[in-house]
Amino acid sequence: MTTTLITGANKGLGFEAARRLLAAGHTVYAGARDAERGRAAAERLGARFVLLDVTDDASVAAAAKAIEAEGGLDVLVNNAGVEPRKADGGFVPFAEVTADSVRAVFETNVFGQVRTLQAFLPLLERSTAPVVVNVSSGLSLTRELADPESPTRFYPDLAYPSSKAAVNMLTVQYAKAFPGVRINAVDPGFTATDLNHHAGTQTVEEGTEAIVRLAQIGADGPTGGFFDANGPLGW
Template sequence: MRTTTIALVTGANKGLGRETARRLAESGWEVFLAARDSARGTKAVTELAAQGLRVHPLALDVTSQDSVDAAAATVRAIAGRLDVLINNAAIAGPSMDPARTRAEDLREIFETNVFGPIRVLNAFLPLLRASGQPRVVMVSSGMGSIATLTDPRWKDLVRPTLGYPTTKAALNMLTTVYAAALPDIRVNAVDPGYTATDLNGHSGFQSVSEGTAAIVELAGIGPDGPTGGFFDRNGAVPW
C-alpha cells in the first residue's frame, strides 16, 4: 500500500512557500503550511481549499523556540512523522552600505534566516527520523554563493549588503555540515533564482512556478538522491 508523503513548508503563506505547498498538495502529499502569522496562514489554506487542495495550517514562528516546539508537537499528534522539511522562511533584512551597518542591524535577519532553520531542524529531527525516507530542503539563494558574488559579470548588478548574502552563505554551510552529520537524511540547498516575490518587491524575472522547480525536485528525491549539494532548476550550482 502506498504511503502518503508528509511535508512541512515554513514561511508558506505567500510567495515561494505557498507555491511549494500548493504543488506538493497537488501531487497528493499531506502538507503542513506553516506561517508566522496564523491569520495569513489560514487565509492561504482557505485559498488552496478553493482550488480543491487540502493542507494543514500550522502556526510556526521560526524565531520563537516555543512556537517551533508547539508546531512539532502538532505535527507529531496529527501525522506521527515528517518525510520532508522545507526550510523556506526568510526575510530580506536591511539594504545598507556595509560600512554603515551595525551588528544590531543584522540581528533580526540572522534570527530568521540562520537560527530559524537550526531551531526548526532540531525540533523536527525526531519526526524526520521516524520517516523511512527523510529529506530536508534549505531554500537558499545565489546571493549566498561566494563564487557568484565574486564573478566579475555580477560586479555592477548586485548591490553590496551584509545581511541577506551573509545569512544565505551561512545557510549553505549549515546544509553542508548537516548533510555530513546526518547521513540518514538527504539534506540539500536550493537557489530558486531571481523570482518575483514580496522579498524583492516582485522585481524578479522568474515566476513562482519556475522558482519552486528545484525545491519540488529536491523534496521528491529518493534514498539514493544527492545530499550536501546546492542546486537550481538547471542542476548543481557553485557554492
C-alpha cells in the same frame, strides 16, 4: 502518503511550493507566523495550517509536537526568510548597517533553520525517506559577488548574502551528521516575490522548480548538495 512541512508558506515561494506538492499528492502543513494569514493561505491551498514562527523556540516546539501527534513528518522545507530593505524597496546603506540589523536577518534565515531542523529531526528520522530542503540563494556564492563580470556583483546588501552563505554551510554539516536524511540546499533564482518587492525576473512557479524537485527525492537521492532548476551547483 508523504507528509511535508513548509515554513513561510502563506505567500511567495512557500505558497507555490505547497500548491505544487499538494498537486503531487503530498499532505502539506503550511507553516506561518501570522495565524490569520496562515489559515487563509492553508484554506486556499487545501493544506493543513500550523502556527510556526521560526524565530521563537516555543512556537517551533509546539509545531513539532502538533505534527508529531498527527502522525509525523517526511519532508521539511525550510523556506521562511527575510531580506533587509527600506520601506521604498531600496537597500539599507552600509553606513546604516548595525550588528543588530544583521542579527535580525540571521535570526530568521540561519538560526530559524537550525531551530526548525533541531526540532523536527527526531520526527524525520522516523520516516522511511526523510528529506530536508533548505532554501538558499545564488547570492550565497562568494565567487559570484567577488567576480567583476558576474551579474550578481552589484548586489549591495551585507546581511542577506552572508546569511545564505551560512545556510549552505549548515546544509553540508547537517548532511554529514545525519546521513540517513537527504539534506540539500536550493537556489530558487531571482523570483518576483514580496521579499524583493516583486523585482525578480522569474515567476514563483519557475522559482519553486528546484524546491519541488528536491522535496520529492527518495531515500537514494542526493544529499549535501546545492541545486537550482537546472541541476547541481558548485558551492
